[in-house]
Amino acid sequence: MSAAGLVEPLGPPSSFAKRVLVTGGAGFIASHVIVSLVEDYPNYMIINLDKLDYCASLKNLETISSKQNYKFIQGDICDSHFVKLLFETEKIDIVLHFAAQTHVDLSFVRAFEFTYVNVYGTHVLVSAAHEARVEKFIYVSTDEVYGGSLDKEFDESSPKQPTNPYASSKAAAECFVQSYWERYKFPVVITRSSNVYGPHQYPEKVIPKFISLLQHNRKCCIHGSGLQTRNFLYATDVVEAFLTVLKKGKPGEIYNIGTNFEMSVLQLAKELIHLIKETNSESEMENWVDYVNDS
Structure with a gap:
């Protein structure tokens, strides 16, 4: 969808208690999150932003595609003009930022693309969200930022030691997100989850x-x-964790989402x-x- 497609939001912003932007919403984990949000929060407008890359599919969202509190917008988080216009038009209250290149093996072949999408794209998004005074920005990272071998004990304060371009790009993006908390007290929350x-x-x-x-x-x-x-x-377990972070996550905090x-x-x-x-x-x-x- 072009930027022009953003001119008229679905229903006036005041008709919904919150307007939630989920990036990468046609992807695997985010699509599960969107389905739960749309079904469990009928008073929230859930806006799915996805550029529909090779691993994304709107089929993941067929069960809720006709719901009144769901809207899909095709677009790229790396397009700063588009993203700025999106925040202005859609009056976003909360951001759940999933959009990313995530395949570790592919990251060695396309390292610069991973840096561009995961780092630059995140910077574009968090900058626009800050300018729009969004009330909560949740950045979805990975436990791979701790290093390739997770046999050792680690917690949220452990040093980042990424061992591949994917993990490095997520760690770098975290730094940009966290800097908005440190500098502006912009309410960001970071999650680091295991394999889903x-x-x-x-x-x-x-x-x-x-x-x-x-x-x-x-x-x-x-x-x-x-x-x-x-x-x-499992997907439904991680969805529950994200919804808990959405409701109870404290600004400036990092949360590991793990399993035994x-x-x-x-x-x-x-x-x-x-x-x-x-x-x-x-x-x-x-x-x-x-x-x-x-x-």
Whole structure:
């Protein structure tokens, strides 16, 4: 949608208690958040801003697409003129900023694109939100800012030690967001969540990727030994966490969204092989695993 498409908001701003902007709303996690917001907060107008990149789909939002308190706007957070006009026209009260490039492997190939979207795009957004005097700005980051191996204990005060371009871009964007709290006391909140899985996830991520490979009778590709562990959060659980932060999150705070559910990549593959290929045989499971050098 062009900037001209922003001229007439759906209903006067006064008809809704709050107007909430969710960026990247056609993506995996944000679409789950939007569905919950639209259904649970009928007095809130939920505005979905998404440029509809390769991993986004409006099909994720079909269940609420005709609701009176939902609106979709196609646009790019990196377009500063568009974003400024969006805030002026839509009278945004709260921002949930999910929009980002998120695929770690791809970030090594397209590092500058990740920097542009994740850092510059976030700076454009937080600057416009500050100028519009938004009452709360929630920046959705990742626990990957703590480093590649999360076996060690960490909390919100732990130093950022990103080990890939994706994590580095999220850490840098955090700094820009946090600076608006430090300098202007602009009410920003930062969340850092573990890996999320669930319906509508794009198959570049490990769980849907392994499921898709096995369903097509192909092997699960595992880097290195596969013994590296990851924490996994189910989509509805992380939505609950975001809604809690929306209601109770304090300005200037950082919140880790974690889980005790931990599994190695190899064990994850075996669990999926067991479910999809219906086998408990270790030797048969190994036939569905392909190990590659972790270079």
